Amino acid sequence: MQPSPSLQPSHDDVGPIRHAARDDLRTEPRAVRIAVIAIALTFLGVFVVLPLILVFAEAFSKGIGAYLAALSDPEALSAIRLTLLVAAVSVSINLVFGLMAAWAIAKFEFAGKTFLTTLIDLPFSVSPVISGLVFVLLFGAQGYWGAWLRDHDIQVLFAVPGIALATTFVTFPFVARALIPLMLEQGTQEEEAAISLGASGLQTFFRVTLPNIKWGVLYGVLLCNARAMGEFGAVSVVSGHIRGETNTMPLLVEILYNEYQFVASFAIASLLAMLALITLVAKAFLERHLDEGQEEVSHDH
Amino acid sequence: MTIEVRNLVKRFGSFTALDGVDLKVADGELLALLGPSGSGKTTLLRIIAGLDWPDAGEVTFNGENALVRGAGERQVGFVFQHYALFRHMTVFENVAFGLRVQPRGVRKDEAGIRARVKELLDLVQLDWLADRYPSQLSGGQRQRIALARALAIEPRILLLDEPFGALDAKVRKELRKWLRTLHQEIHVTSIFVTHDQEEALEVANRVVVMDKGHIEQIGSPGEVYDNPATAFVHGFIGESIMLPVEVRDGTVRLNGKALDIHAQGAASGDVTLYVRRHDMQISAAGSGALEGQVTHVRSFGPIQRAEVALSEGAAVIEIDAPRDRELSPGDIVGLKPRRYRIFAA
Numbered sequence: 001m002q003p004s005p006s007l008q009p010s011h012d013d014v015g016p017i018r019h020a021a022r023d024d025l026r027t028e029p030r031a032v033r034i035a036v037i038a039i040a041l042t043f044l045g046v047f048v049v050l051p052l053i054l055v056f057a058e059a060f061s062k063g064i065g066a067y068l069a070a071l072s073d074p075e076a077l078s079a080i081r082l083t084l085l086v087a088a089v090s091v092s093i094n095l096v097f098g099l100m101a102a103w104a105i106a107k108f109e110f111a112g113k114t115f116l117t118t119l120i121d122l123p124f125s126v127s128p129v130i131s132g133l134v135f136v137l138l139f140g141a142q143g144y145w146g147a148w149l150r151d152h153d154i155q156v157l158f159a160v161p162g163i164a165l166a167t168t169f170v171t172f173p174f175v176a177r178a179l180i181p182l183m184l185e186q187g188t189q190e191e192e193a194a195i196s197l198g199a200s201g202l203q204t205f206f207r208v209t210l211p212n213i214k215w216g217v218l219y220g221v222l223l224c225n226a227r228a229m230g231e232f233g234a235v236s237v238v239s240g241h242i243r244g245e246t247n248t249m250p251l252l253v254e255i256l257y258n259e260y261q262f263v264a265s266f267a268i269a270s271l272l273a274m275l276a277l278i279t280l281v282a283k284a285f286l287e288r289h290l291d292e293g294q295e296e297v298s299h300d301h
Numbered sequence: 302m303t304i305e306v307r308n309l310v311k312r313f314g315s316f317t318a319l320d321g322v323d324l325k326v327a328d329g330e331l332l333a334l335l336g337p338s339g340s341g342k343t344t345l346l347r348i349i350a351g352l353d354w355p356d357a358g359e360v361t362f363n364g365e366n367a368l369v370r371g372a373g374e375r376q377v378g379f380v381f382q383h384y385a386l387f388r389h390m391t392v393f394e395n396v397a398f399g400l401r402v403q404p405r406g407v408r409k410d411e412a413g414i415r416a417r418v419k420e421l422l423d424l425v426q427l428d429w430l431a432d433r434y435p436s437q438l439s440g441g442q443r444q445r446i447a448l449a450r451a452l453a454i455e456p457r458i459l460l461l462d463e464p465f466g467a468l469d470a471k472v473r474k475e476l477r478k479w480l481r482t483l484h485q486e487i488h489v490t491s492i493f494v495t496h497d498q499e500e501a502l503e504v505a506n507r508v509v510v511m512d513k514g515h516i517e518q519i520g521s522p523g524e525v526y527d528n529p530a531t532a533f534v535h536g537f538i539g540e541s542i543m544l545p546v547e548v549r550d551g552t553v554r555l556n557g558k559a560l561d562i563h564a565q566g567a568a569s570g571d572v573t574l575y576v577r578r579h580d581m582q583i584s585a586a587g588s589g590a591l592e593g594q595v596t597h598v599r600s601f602g603p604i605q606r607a608e609v610a611l612s613e614g615a616a617v618i619e620i621d622a623p624r625d626r627e628l629s630p631g632d633i634v635g636l637k638p639r640r641y642r643i644f645a646a
Contacts, residue, residue: 189385192352193447197399197454198373207402211389 055273058266070264071271078244079252079268085160086235086248087228090168094224098175099217103209105176106183107191120176123169132166132237139165158240163248166234171224178220182213182290215289222286226279230272302363302457302490303328304349309358311344318344319355320514326492331484333505334494337537340511342494343462349492350379350460362457375458378451378489382463384443386435392446393431396421399454421449424483441472445479452487461493465500477504498538502526510534532644535575542581542618544574545646553643555613561590564643571646576638578621579604583628589635593618598628609634 027033060067070076104110105117123131138144139156149156156162190212194204210217232250239246247255249268256265304326311319318341326332334342347353349360351372360367367375386395396418400409409417422428425445435443444464451459464480465473481504484491495501501508502522510517510525510533518530529535536543546562547554548569553562562574586592593609596617600606604621607628611618620636622628 189381189383190387192372193379193381193385193387193450194398194402196350196352196372196375196377196379197402197450199398199402200373203402207398208387211387 052273055266055269058262059270061266062263066263067267067270070261070267073264075244075247076252076264076268079247079249080271082160082163082245082247083229083249086164086167087225089164090171090228091221091225093168094172094175095217095221097172098179098220098224101176102179102183103205105180106186107188107209117180120173123172128170128231128233129237131169132234135162135166135169135234135238157238158242158246160246162238163235163246166238167228167231170231170234171227174224174227175217175220178223179213179216182216183209186212215286219283219286219290222279222282226275229275304458304490304492305359305361305364306345306349307359307361309345309348309360310356311341311348311353312356317514319348319358322358322511322514322516324509324516324519326490328490329488330490331481331504331506332492333501333508334492334511335496335498335501335508335538336511337496339513341514342496342509342511345511346460346462346492346494349458350377351375352379376454376456378448378454378456378459380444380447380451380459380461380464382466384435384440384447384467386443386447386450388435390434391431392422392427392433392435392438393418395435395446396450396453398450417453421453424452424486425449439472440468441476444468444476448483456489459489459491461491463494463496466495466497473500480504502538510537512537529575529642532573532575532642535642535644540578540619540621542574542576542578542620544576544616544618546572546574546643548572548643555591555611558613562638562641562643567643567645572643573646574638574641574643576641578606578619580639580641581618581620582637582639583607583620583622583626584635584637586633586635589637591636593634593636595628595630595632595634597630600624609636 028036059070071080101116101120105113136143136157139149139162140146141150141157143157156165190208191204194208195201199207229248230250231248232254235248236251236254239248239251241247241251241255243255249272253265253269253272256262256268304324306322306324309319309322310317320341322341322345324345334345336342344353348355349367351367351370351374354368362375372379387398390398397414400414400417403409418431419428422431425448427442427445427449430438430442430446435446438446448461448464461480465476468476477500480493493504502525505522507519508522508525509519512533518525518534520528520530525534526538529538535541544555546560548564548567550569551564552559553564553572553574554560582589591611591613593611595607596610597608598605603624605624605626605628607620607622609618609620610616612633628634
């Protein structure tokens with residue numbers, strides 16, 4: 001049968017035109033797309049990938065022997081030890097206090113809650129140098145507690161405690177900030193259920209709250225650790241730069257660089273760069289788990 | 302276990318959630334707290350559970366002051382609207398939770414816990430889901446597990462906060478029937494909160510209607526439906542026609558015209574006439590207390606719903622008539638309320 005001449009062609013015409021129109025609305029022309037992607041990739045290459053490659057290239061420029069020699073230098077080993085120690089101390093402190101702060105903010109109503117939430121962010125909004133100076137004002141020889149500390153022969157500034165304190169201050173927000181939104185979203189119903197079933201406060205925390213936020217905790221610890229190991233400004237102010245004693249890895253990188261020991265400087269820098277890469281991979285992994293957790297929350301409702 | 306609540310007051314900032322509530326719950330009763338959102342019904346339930354604390358008033362269980370005990374010591378099973386299952390635990394561990402956190406002396410051994418959990422999962426007919434996680438269950442299954450978990454601690458009182466509120470209509474109906482059967486089986490004093498009147502009337506032995514922090518009426522489902530104590534209850538339960546009228550010289554008037562309606566002792570002034578839709582009887586034009594013109598008719602189920610524009614005023618009312626009564630738009634009909642109440646406006 002012959003299709004009706006008036007209907008058939010128009011039907012054929014409408015389809016492709018509609019598609020073309022829709023494509024135009026949704027996406028830019030091919031050339032624009034390629035240009036934008038190229039600009040983004042170039043930018044990323046020049047400012048992120050290239051520097052990273054150069055760090056490793058410089059570190060290995062005199063061969064692997066020189067690289068290993070630089071890392072096994074007593075000063076380098078001492079810096080690595082100090083950095084690990086300081087990171088361990090400040091991450092532990094921030095884990096405990098971050099958990100407590102997030103728990104208090106997310107699960108309870110109390111006066112001054114908004115103020116506390118804002119206060120937690122303070123270390124992020126203050127220049128790290130200022131954060132360091134605060135501790136000089138508190139613990140320095142002319143500082144607030146200086147005389148008392150000298151009388152009792154306690155060394156805070158230009159020693160490990162000062163470095164740990166400054167690092168803890170600068171990295172304080174990480175754990176709390178990773179947890180507060182997560183805990184707010186999860187609400188308090190599971191805790192209420194646990195309590196009405198006869199669980200004590202501690203049982204509720206360890207059996208219900210903590211398992212629900214474990215990926216968030218790891219996420220916060222990871223970011224906190226990365227920043228603690230890499231912190232320069234605040235630590236530089238309080239460390240005193242005593243070689244082999246109070247130099248952390250970032251400080252040693254700068255000192256060696258200023259002394260034209262490029263291989264040694266970049267060898268240590270390469271360790272920090274590797275830390276960054278490991279952190280990135282772990283972060284991606286944790287974020288996937290966090291998303292899964294979030295989905296379960298939304299299914300519940 | 303009997304529960305008694307005396308003069309309970311609870312404020313959240315400037316909002317008064319409970320304003321002097323008195324309530325007695327008999328042993329083994331299945332009681333519904335019914336009211337719109339913000340009426341204080343959930344707050345009352347949470348205070349009985351120990352999840353909230355009143356600003357004033359008393360709560361006693363079997364005559365003993367319950368307010369000196371924390372939520373965990375009251376032996377109250379609480380079922381949440383959104384289930385609040387522990388998402389990182391299997392169904393089995395969820396139900397076992399209340400048994401595992403008991404103090405060492407009282408706690409059952411592992412075999413005892415397993416046996417009890419098995420028994421409870423059988424009771425809610427979901428033993429085959431023991432190894433699943435809550436995210437793998439449907440809403441109805443989750444709520445049944447939440448109930449099994451609450452029953453694990455052998456509660457003296459079972460409290461359910463909008464237990465079926467988050468479920469779809471069909472599952473909700475099934476679970477209602479199931480809850481009533483379950484209550485007959487275990488016979489523990491139970492209170493459930495709902496804003497769904499059908500749910501309250503169908504499931505509970507007794508219904509407590511609440512509004513704005515007050516109890517408006519307490520009675521059997523039949524009583525609150527047939528003899529609403531206040532205008533609020535009449536308007537909230539069942540579908541009512543509310544017609545603003547006036548009482549003058551002992552007669553009820555609409556726009557000045559006296560109606561063949563008893564004033565029920567109402568004082569002179571503006572009042573409201575409350576009639577259930579199906580209590581408004583349709584008669585021949587000129588024979589009823591009211592008269593109007595049918596503007597619209599819809600038929601569904603056993604009834605037809607007609608919109609009638611009253612001749613005595615601009616008001617349009619909706620009435621339910623049996624299907625066999627012939628009605629079409631344009632008809633002039635008389636209307637006679639079979640049962641009605643007059644409340645002050």
